Amino acid sequence: MTNAHDNPSEVEILRAHVAELEQQLAEQSRATNAIVARSQEKLYWLERWHIDLDRIMAKPGAVPALEAVKKLRGGVRAAKKAKRRLAG
Amino acid sequence: MSADKVTSVSIVVPVKDGARYLPELLAAIDAQVVSDAAVTRDVLVIDSGSTDDSVAIARAAGATVLEIPAAEFGHGRTRNLGAEETTGDVIAFLTQDATPLAGWLQAIVDGFALADDVGAVYGPHRPRPDTSPMIARELGAFFAGHGDQDAPNGVGGARIQRAGDLDWLSNVNAAYRRDCWAAVRFDDLPYSEDQAFGAAMLAAGWAKVYHPGAAVAHAHDYPPAQFARRYFDEYRGLRATVGHVEPLAPRRALGDVRGLVAADRAFMRDVGLDAAAQRRWTARSLIHHSSRKAFGALGSRAHALPPAVQRTLSLEGTVVTSAPDLPATAAAAAGTGAAGPKRGTAVPPLRLTPLWETIRRHAREGTTPLLPPSPDGPGDEGPLHIAVVVPPFARGSGGHMSLFQLLLRLERMGHDVSIWIDDELGNMSAFRPARIRRQIRDWFVPLEAPVYKGFDEWFGADVALATGWQTAHSVAMLPGCRARAYLVQDHEPEFYSTGAESHWAEQTYALGFHHLCGSPYLEAMVTRYGGTSSRFSFGIELDTYYTRDTPRETDTIVMYGRDSTPRRAVPLAIMAVQELLERRPQTKVLSFGANYPIYTPFPYEDLGVLTLDELAWTFSRATVGLVLSMTNYSVIPQEMLACGLPVVELAGVSGEGIFGEDGGVTFAPFDPVALADRLEKLLDDRAEWERRSAAGREWAQGRTWELGAQQIEAGLREALRQAHSA
Numbered sequence: 001m002t003n004a005h006d007n008p009s010e011v012e013i014l015r016a017h018v019a020e021l022e023q024q025l026a027e028q029s030r031a032t033n034a035i036v037a038r039s040q041e042k043l044y045w046l047e048r049w050h051i052d053l054d055r056i057m058a059k060p061g062a063v064p065a066l067e068a069v070k071k072l073r074g075g076v077r078a079a080k081k082a083k084r085r086l087a088g
Numbered sequence: 089m090s091a092d093k094v095t096s097v098s099i100v101v102p103v104k105d106g107a108r109y110l111p112e113l114l115a116a117i118d119a120q121v122v123s124d125a126a127v128t129r130d131v132l133v134i135d136s137g138s139t140d141d142s143v144a145i146a147r148a149a150g151a152t153v154l155e156i157p158a159a160e161f162g163h164g165r166t167r168n169l170g171a172e173e174t175t176g177d178v179i180a181f182l183t184q185d186a187t188p189l190a191g192w193l194q195a196i197v198d199g200f201a202l203a204d205d206v207g208a209v210y211g212p213h214r215p216r217p218d219t220s221p222m223i224a225r226e227l228g229a230f231f232a233g234h235g236d237q238d239a240p241n242g243v244g245g246a247r248i249q250r251a252g253d254l255d256w257l258s259n260v261n262a263a264y265r266r267d268c269w270a271a272v273r274f275d276d277l278p279y280s281e282d283q284a285f286g287a288a289m290l291a292a293g294w295a296k297v298y299h300p301g302a303a304v305a306h307a308h309d310y311p312p313a314q315f316a317r318r319y320f321d322e323y324r325g326l327r328a329t330v331g332h333v334e335p336l337a338p339r340r341a342l343g344d345v346r347g348l349v350a351a352d353r354a355f356m357r358d359v360g361l362d363a364a365a366q367r368r369w370t371a372r373s374l375i376h377h378s379s380r381k382a383f384g385a386l387g388s389r390a391h392a393l394p395p396a397v398q399r400t401l402s403l404e405g406t407v408v409t410s411a412p413d414l415p416a417t418a419a420a421a422a423g424t425g426a427a428g429p430k431r432g433t434a435v436p437p438l439r440l441t442p443l444w445e446t447i448r449r450h451a452r453e454g455t456t457p458l459l460p461p462s463p464d465g466p467g468d469e470g471p472l473h474i475a476v477v478v479p480p481f482a483r484g485s486g487g488h489m490s491l492f493q494l495l496l497r498l499e500r501m502g503h504d505v506s507i508w509i510d511d512e513l514g515n516m517s518a519f520r521p522a523r524i525r526r527q528i529r530d531w532f533v534p535l536e537a538p539v540y541k542g543f544d545e546w547f548g549a550d551v552a553l554a555t556g557w558q559t560a561h562s563v564a565m566l567p568g569c570r571a572r573a574y575l576v577q578d579h580e581p582e583f584y585s586t587g588a589e590s591h592w593a594e595q596t597y598a599l600g601f602h603h604l605c606g607s608p609y610l611e612a613m614v615t616r617y618g619g620t621s622s623r624f625s626f627g628i629e630l631d632t633y634y635t636r637d638t639p640r641e642t643d644t645i646v647m648y649g650r651d652s653t654p655r656r657a658v659p660l661a662i663m664a665v666q667e668l669l670e671r672r673p674q675t676k677v678l679s680f681g682a683n684y685p686i687y688t689p690f691p692y693e694d695l696g697v698l699t700l701d702e703l704a705w706t707f708s709r710a711t712v713g714l715v716l717s718m719t720n721y722s723v724i725p726q727e728m729l730a731c732g733l734p735v736v737e738l739a740g741v742s743g744e745g746i747f748g749e750d751g752g753v754t755f756a757p758f759d760p761v762a763l764a765d766r767l768e769k770l771l772d773d774r775a776e777w778e779r780r781s782a783a784g785r786e787w788a789q790g791r792t793w794e795l796g797a798q799q800i801e802a803g804l805r806e807a808l809r810q811a812h813s814a
Contacts, residue, residue, distance in 0.1 A: 018463050033537065
């Protein structure tokens, strides 16, 4: 019976595979850090003012209010579009 | 590390029927001036069912008013609410009859700048003009014991109080750093929530500051009969809370009263009352202290009095029907119980979480093994993921500035850096990661690294880097690391008097890390503890620190006067300057590094805390710098040298190994006369000054942060090599 240690080429292959996985892990951690840093840059003002959008949207009436705003926005857009058409 | 800068103060005033003093109080807040115009303020009045004009007065003065039902009021609860409803860096609480005096807000801001760990600042209560001499004297005597007794003004200067000091605190006039309040919060107690907070914050490692300038006019003054009834209530409460029973001992009481009246009369003479007024107030004093003794003794035994009598004697009009459950000693003193084993007071947990839990966990679980060696080798080349574990920080922290400068260069060298805030004591509990990251970028350097709080999202690293003793145990337990290293900027056990903290700090040097030391002195220290080490040098921002275009004064010394940092030996520096001034009275003295004047026996120009640019201008203007360090060398002398300013430092500590024996820095023994000698020589001997100045400038060239970062990188790779070969 043989094992990997008896076969230099198989050891080399395994080593190369481990090295490849190590490389992937390093790239993954680099990408993770970059994504987290980018999102923290965007989240700053929400965190600065302690605004938790999940908590706000979980409140009763929050979703209907958002829908109402969307509809209102749709109406305004439609009105602007109509105005542009009428103005030629 | 220096203190966080206060940028906003929220003033919270709980009110119920406070119309008498409220207009005056709100006007006094409005009139406060702060030297830093960027400090904003807002006022929140919390009204709990006033029937007078309090709400209208507050609104008319522009305060935000929050109305709550009277039944919801609680001293601790309502103040927590006030803190939650405001956003200032600092929350200042005043009672409705406490009018801030001129300089109150500036003193609060100054108080927080005294040290990094200051969580609260409080000030004295001064008598109002119509306050009786008895109360005025008692107030003065009480607060005289809170300040720095060496201060020259006779009432005590600002004083930092830490665990083991006085834990007294009063919400009549106290301001809290938001993160301190968030970490401790007020207990929901019927009274004395401020006292409980004072004890809890000191136990949690925070400091508080008594600042004599943060004064309010506040005195409880009543007609004689009301005073007597108030003392009845007060002593009844003292029995309920601490078991104090005022003895019924007429002869002793008579002696006490005589002494108190004599003290009042001396006070009346001191304040210049005329003879008629003295006679009138002496009579009042006699009544006041006698009634206090009598009504105090009755209040201690209120439970034994019929309800109707209690209602008559009590200013609050309340009744108790049974004796409080007294500690045995108090019961014995009251003659109502038998002597026996002492029973203590039941104390509930005062902390939500145990203190230094990481150290206990490490004692239980030990160090987590490193990852097995990489088949790629020990990591001699290529970018590394460096996870840097950082203790909480404040704006202006010198240690963090050096750390972030190095990390910025490591990022630029292609390494992947992540920041992990290890905040076990909750000093930054009010801040979430995105805000902390912005603070690093705004206050220090524009790092790209992400910030994580705690280790819930930990995902391993090539090297985990501890950066202060408080972070070392956490780093020792982090899994998924190829190596661990420890950036040592100072010998931190010396930051503490001998005790648990100093010992734990010492132990961190034996946790098996590879140490990256900022000087030969520190290398020698960690070697003593059996650790391995590499060395790095602190850089100089040569774009900032160079000789500016301003005439060099010929008789000016500039000293680092941050006396809240004991290792800078400011008392010795003051002594040396005094010695120098007796020889050379024409010498001009500048001091920087503290947000408040330091007490010196000579006049000087106080520059306060300076920006980097202002420092460079100051170092270009002065003749000699005086910066002392009793542990690792400070980066300030090297910045002075870069500006062509020769420096005098302490010999035999850490500086010679950095600056050389005979370069820009002149070393002197720990002796005021010897220090004065060196200063005098540099001021009087132009050739010596020129030589030292040139040597300093030459030394500073090439001391860049890039060089320091390369040395750190080499140290990290050495840590990986050691782990690989272990």
